[in-house]
Amino acid sequence: MDVLLDNLDLYVRGFGGTLALFVVSGIASLVLGTIIAGMRVSPIPALRSFGTVYVTILRNTPLTLVLFFFAFAYPRLELVELSFFALACTGLTLYTAAFVCEVVRSGINTVPVGQAEAARALGFTFTQTLKQIVLPQAVRAVVPPMTNVQIALLKNTTIASIIAVFQAGSIYASLSERGYNVLVGLLWVALFFVVLVVPLTLLQRQLDARWSSAR
Numbered sequence: 001m002d003v004l005l006d007n008l009d010l011y012v013r014g015f016g017g018t019l020a021l022f023v024v025s026g027i028a029s030l031v032l033g034t035i036i037a038g039m040r041v042s043p044i045p046a047l048r049s050f051g052t053v054y055v056t057i058l059r060n061t062p063l064t065l066v067l068f069f070f071a072f073a074y075p076r077l078e079l080v081e082l083s084f085f086a087l088a089c090t091g092l093t094l095y096t097a098a099f100v101c102e103v104v105r106s107g108i109n110t111v112p113v114g115q116a117e118a119a120r121a122l123g124f125t126f127t128q129t130l131k132q133i134v135l136p137q138a139v140r141a142v143v144p145p146m147t148n149v150q151i152a153l154l155k156n157t158t159i160a161s162i163i164a165v166f167q168a169g170s171i172y173a174s175l176s177e178r179g180y181n182v183l184v185g186l187l188w189v190a191l192f193f194v195v196l197v198v199p200l201t202l203l204q205r206q207l208d209a210r211w212s213s214a215r
Contacts, residue, residue: 014171015192020085021157025092026150032093033100038130040105051101058098063156067091071163088160096153103145107138147204151197 039051058066070087082090111134119129161173175185 010171010174011188011192014189015196017085017160018154018157019196021088021092021160022150022154024089025096025157026153028089028093029096029100029153032097034104034135036097036101037104037108038127040101041108041130043126055098055101058095059102061095063091063095063159066095067159067163084163088157088163091163092153092156092160096149096156099149099152100146103142103149104135104138106145107140107142108134110141111137143204143208147200151200154196154200155193 036051036054039047040055042048042051067088070091071084074082074087108130115133115137116129119133124133171185171189175182
């Protein structure tokens with residue numbers, strides 16, 4: 001307990017940074033991933049190709065390399081100047097969106113084709129069919145895998161330390177500088193991550209049970 005209480009400021013600041021990264025990247029990746037999933041099932045070949053290339057590249061690239069790019073290569077491009085936090089969020093969002101896309105696309109594939117055909121027969125455009133008919137039903141099927149993606153994102157935020165963003169993954173270095181037992185400190189970090197993951201798991205089970213009964 002001494003390690004925790006004596007360094008409470010580190011844990012509060014570290015997990016505050018972790019939650020900020022998780023919330024911003026989680027929301028952004030859900031939006032971007034859904035858009036790319038729409039591209040992957042689009043009737044337009046160019047959009048399908050773009051979605052396929054994006055997912056193939058990002059899913060097969062280690063997150064560390066993605067964040068290294070935004071940490072060291074992006075500033076050399078001299079484009080829009082971003083803070084380290086914004087760069088970390090961008091890297092996490094782009095990486096996670098590829099996995100969100102595949103989850104959403106698998107949910108779209110569970111919706112009977114006849115429903116989309118019926119919508120087109122009624123004069124719905126592809127975008128209207130996707131937004132009003134297909135996606136509302138697909139969401140119910142993707143809750144468990146989408147929760148797993150978000151849990152993975154929560155744990156992946158620890159890699160953001162390579163962009164000098166202070167979050168839970170950076171606590172061990174500060175503990176070492178202060179002369180405290182790093183192993184004990186990391187055990188507290190692991191415990192707090194469990195505490196953060198449990199509510200996500202419970203929410204997933206509750207939504208899955210509710211929508212399963214509705215079906």
